[in-house]
Amino acid sequence: MSFTGIPTLQSIRQIINDAYETTIGADVDLSDEGPLGQIRDVFAEQIYKQYAGQAAVRNDIKVSTATGVALDLLAAIAGKVRNEGTFATIEDYKVYITGDTTIPVGFAFSKSGDSSVKFVTTQEYDLTYTAGSGTQEFEIDIQALDAGSISVADNTITEIDSPLTNLDSATNDSGSTFADGSARETDAELRSRIMFDPGSSITGTDSAMRRAILAINSASDTVQIENCFVISNEEIDEVDGRPGKSTEVVVYQTGGSTSRDSDVARAIANSKVDGTELVTTAAASYSETVTLDGGNTREIIFSRPDELSVGGVINVTAGGSLLTSDQKDALIDDIVEYVNDLGVGDNVVVFGRGGLSTILNSFDGAEITDYEISIDGTTSGSPSPANPPVPGTTDANIEVDFTEIATSIVGDWTIGDLS
Numbered sequence: 001m002s003f004t005g006i007p008t009l010q011s012i013r014q015i016i017n018d019a020y021e022t023t024i025g026a027d028v029d030l031s032d033e034g035p036l037g038q039i040r041d042v043f044a045e046q047i048y049k050q051y052a053g054q055a056a057v058r059n060d061i062k063v064s065t066a067t068g069v070a071l072d073l074l075a076a077i078a079g080k081v082r083n084e085g086t087f088a089t090i091e092d093y094k095v096y097i098t099g100d101t102t103i104p105v106g107f108a109f110s111k112s113g114d115s116s117v118k119f120v121t122t123q124e125y126d127l128t129y130t131a132g133s134g135t136q137e138f139e140i141d142i143q144a145l146d147a148g149s150i151s152v153a154d155n156t157i158t159e160i161d162s163p164l165t166n167l168d169s170a171t172n173d174s175g176s177t178f179a180d181g182s183a184r185e186t187d188a189e190l191r192s193r194i195m196f197d198p199g200s201s202i203t204g205t206d207s208a209m210r211r212a213i214l215a216i217n218s219a220s221d222t223v224q225i226e227n228c229f230v231i232s233n234e235e236i237d238e239v240d241g242r243p244g245k246s247t248e249v250v251v252y253q254t255g256g257s258t259s260r261d262s263d264v265a266r267a268i269a270n271s272k273v274d275g276t277e278l279v280t281t282a283a284a285s286y287s288e289t290v291t292l293d294g295g296n297t298r299e300i301i302f303s304r305p306d307e308l309s310v311g312g313v314i315n316v317t318a319g320g321s322l323l324t325s326d327q328k329d330a331l332i333d334d335i336v337e338y339v340n341d342l343g344v345g346d347n348v349v350v351f352g353r354g355g356l357s358t359i360l361n362s363f364d365g366a367e368i369t370d371y372e373i374s375i376d377g378t379t380s381g382s383p384s385p386a387n388p389p390v391p392g393t394t395d396a397n398i399e400v401d402f403t404e405i406a407t408s409i410v411g412d413w414t415i416g417d418l419s
Contacts, residue, residue, distance in 0.1 A: 012044040067187050067354040075194050082190050085147030088181035090119060090157065090172050092139040099129045099166035108161035109142060109170055111152070118145040119157055135168055148183045188226045188343045192217075212271035213251060216263045223259050227252040227305075227344035229402045241281040247272075248279050249302040250403050252344045258304075261286045265300040272298070282306050282403045305344045305405040310398060311412025312375030314356075315419075318366040327365040328415035334359050339408035348398035348406050350375060355397075370418055377406070 017030050017040065030037050066073075072082055095103070103125040111117035119142040127138050142157075144150060157172045172178065185193075192214060213228045229250045233242040242248055251264050269290035272278070282303035291297050316323060316331075323331070338359055339348060349355030350373050360368050377398045400406055 012047050013040060016040045016044060066191075070354070071187055071190055071194075075190055083182075083185035085184040086181045087147050088119075088144040088150050088152065089141065089179045090143075090152070091141050091177040091179075093119075093142050093157070093170065093172055093176050095127070095138050095140055095170045096135045096168045097127055097129055097138065097166045098135055098168050100127065101129075101164060101166040102126050103140065103164065103167070107164065108145065109157050110159040110161055111156050112158045115159065115161075117150055117152070117157075118161070119143060120145050129166065144181055147181055149180050152178050152180075187341065189224065191343055192224075192226055192228070209247075209249060209268055209271045212267040213249070213264055216260065216267055223257045224254045225251060225260065225264070226254055227405075229344065231402060242279055243277065246277040246279045248281060248403070250282065250305055250344060251302050252305050252405060256304075258286070262288060264302060266290050268300050268302060269298040274298075278302070303403055305403055307407045308377045308398070308400055308404045309412065310339050310348050310375060310377045310406050310408045312373065313414045313416060314360070314371060314373050315416040316360065316368050316371040317418040318368050320369070321366075322417045323366060323368075323415065329410075330365045331360075331363055331415055332410055332413045334363065335413055336408045336410055339406050342400070342406045344405045345400055345402040346406065347400050348375065348377065350397055352397070372418060 020028050020030060020036060020040070028036065030040065032038070032041070075082060093109075103121055105121055105124050107121045109119050121140065122143050123141075125138070125140050129136055152172065154174050154176070155171050158170060160167060160170055207230075209230050210228050214225055217224050227250070230247060231242070231250065232247045233239045233244060236244040238244060249268060253260050265286065265288040268278070269292060278299075278301045280301055280303040283306050284304040285301055286304065287299070287301040289297050290300050314331075314335075318327075335356065338356065342348065351357045356373055356375070357371075360371050360373075375398060398406065
């Protein structure tokens with residue numbers, strides 16, 4: 001990813017070096033290990049980030065639409081880093097030996113019946129056998145091979161992935177301690193953190209309401225608030241269906257859940273000021289009369305985003321050949337996953353960074369050499385299966401409002417042959 005007009009980090013370092021030499025002298029120590037060199041590198045990195053942030057704005061790279069590496073850059077500019085997830089662990093894992101053995105770093109044990117669930121050693125274990133002990137038990141610690149949450153019951157991690165001299169068997173019995181891991185932070189979750197404005201906590205401001213709503217994520221590790229927008233009409237007259245001086249709050253919970261509705265309503269009630277008119281322009285909304293700690297009540301309403309059902313026709317060829325039916329099914333799965341990973345207000349991009357064309361260009365099933373894309377979207381308050389779009393009408397991006405979220409199912413797409 002490149003930005004127009006950004007000086008390189010090395011060029012910024014050189015400018016600072018020149019300034020040092022002009023001010024102090026040509027023999028000044030500017031080595032990376034020296035104190036002035038370390039100060040230079042800190043300032044150079046901060047200056048580079050400022051240039052990158054300005055270029056991101058100029059190139060219309062927005063938090064609401066950025067994905068992957070582009071989103072990671074915007075997070076860095078905002079002083080945040082993507083949570084890469086944590087690894088599940090098993091302490092006091094039991095191994096049984098019949099003689100001296102050494103279990104090396106990275107030695108793997110798998111779940112019985114599911115070899116994709118693997119745990120490995122993170123240190124070397126030299127186990128000394130006591131003669132005449134039969135099968136001797138030792139305890140070691142192991143860690144999941146991949147980050148993320150997994151389900152592990154007692155006596156299920158029992159498969160030894162490769163033979164090891166004198167290692168007879170292994171298991172995570174009831175005396176072992178399992179600690180689950182956490183998944184890598186998704187683009188949607190990272191967007192919420194970047195857009196969570198910590199700079200204003202004044203009750204009644206738009207950012208204060210967003211802050212209060214997003215803060216309830218810390219109270220639960222299940223359903224999360226993935227997107228939250230506060231849209232205020234500061235005009236006297238109606239704008240986009242919102243009366244003058246009114247505010248619409250749009251909230252999307254993971255997977256379209258509604259289980260946190262009451263939590264969201266209370267967060268809004270505690271952060272809005274009296275006199276703020278809450279309205280909705282969406283087909284689906286939630287309302288509740290919230291009783292505050294002082295006994296006063298507030299009528300709260302907020303919107304759930306309307307579903308914008310997206311589908312289309314894509315005609316492809318791969319190296320002059322046609323895709324098989326299995327390859328077409330796999331491609332549709334990738335496309336549906338892309339659409340459903342988008343958040344509230346995220347446009348469906350056809351040709352552009354992180355769009356449908358990127359999925360086609362990077363498809364694992366075959367090297368797609370040519371394609372035609374036609375997509376369409378139908379706004380509805382009902383799920384997409386009940387309101388399938390009319391595909392094939394346009395290859396332009398689908399604009400998604402901040403009161404909408406794109407959705408898709410396999411049946412919304414057709415992969416054809418490009419003649």
